[in-house]
Amino acid sequence: EAQVTQNPRYLITVTGKKLTVTCSQNMNHEYMSWYRQDPGLGLRQIYYSMNVEVTDKGDVPEGYKVSRKEKRNFPLILESPSPNQTSLYFCASSPPRRGTEAFFGQGTRLTVV
Amino acid sequence: SQQGEEDPQALSIQEGENATMNCSYKTSINNLQWYRQNSGRGLVHLILIRSNEREKHSGRLRVTLDTSKKSSSLLITASRAADTASYFCATDVTGTASKLTFGTGTRLQVTL
Numbered sequence: 001e002a003q004v005t006q007n008p009r010y011l012i013t014v015t016g017k018k019l020t021v022t023c024s025q026n027m028n029h030e031y032m033s034w035y036r037q038d039p040g041l042g043l044r045q046i047y048y049s050m051n052v053e054v055t056d057k058g059d060v061p062e063g064y065k066v067s068r069k070e071k072r073n074f075p076l077i078l079e080s081p082s083p084n085q086t087s088l089y090f091c092a093s094s095p096p097r098r099g100t101e102a103f104f105g106q107g108t109r110l111t112v113v
Numbered sequence: 114s115q116q117g118e119e120d121p122q123a124l125s126i127q128e129g130e131n132a133t134m135n136c137s138y139k140t141s142i143n144n145l146q147w148y149r150q151n152s153g154r155g156l157v158h159l160i161l162i163r164s165n166e167r168e169k170h171s172g173r174l175r176v177t178l179d180t181s182k183k184s185s186s187l188l189i190t191a192s193r194a195a196d197t198a199s200y201f202c203a204t205d206v207t208g209t210a211s212k213l214t215f216g217t218g219t220r221l222q223v224t225l
Contacts, residue, residue: 044215099143
């Protein structure tokens with residue numbers, strides 16, 4: 001089954017404790033992205049990747065890092081999480097053709113206390 | 114940056130009625146997409162309309178696009194309780210869905 005898989009689905013952590021949210025897709029898509037969703041703000045893009053070793057900042061990259069060492073994986077790293085990073089996070093992927101849709105993971109609900 | 118603003122923020126209708134949601138955006142786009150989200154879960158793609166299209170249909174969904182007004186609407190006909198969800202428009206300037214800009218969403222409640 002074609003899918004984007006995020007782990008964990010739920011995470012509660014403390015301020016300053018480094019964490020990684022994993023994202024994996026099995027559709028051989030070139031493009032992958034991370035979004036965060038906050039009430040009243042919709043989804044905002046954090047980072048995106050056009051291919052292996054090619055990443056770029058989205059609209060809200062501060063406090064986040066990403067890497068793309070393999071085509072299928074695009075982990076999101078929070079080196080020193082803060083309470084304002086409490087949010088619902090989504091990973092997405094899309095193929096390299098025009099006029100295509102994005103495929104989303106089920107989301108990771110992160111709480112930083 | 115918030116490209117799309119949606120209207121209304123919330124909509125409550127009865128089963129069988131039609132639901133219309135509107136989306137406005139700010140810059141030129143390659144296409145505009147609509148997604149559905151059930152209660153904090155992942156987004157599911159509904160329909161995509163290209164910048165050179167004015168109207169598109171898919172089942173009970175009808176999407177219009179007016180690039181001169183930078184606006185789009187999503188019409189769900191003969192709504193069902195299972196249509197209860199949040200609906201988001203997303204603009205795509207690249208055409209590759211690699212950098213979507215989402216609206217704030219419309220929360221639709223369909224009651225029996």
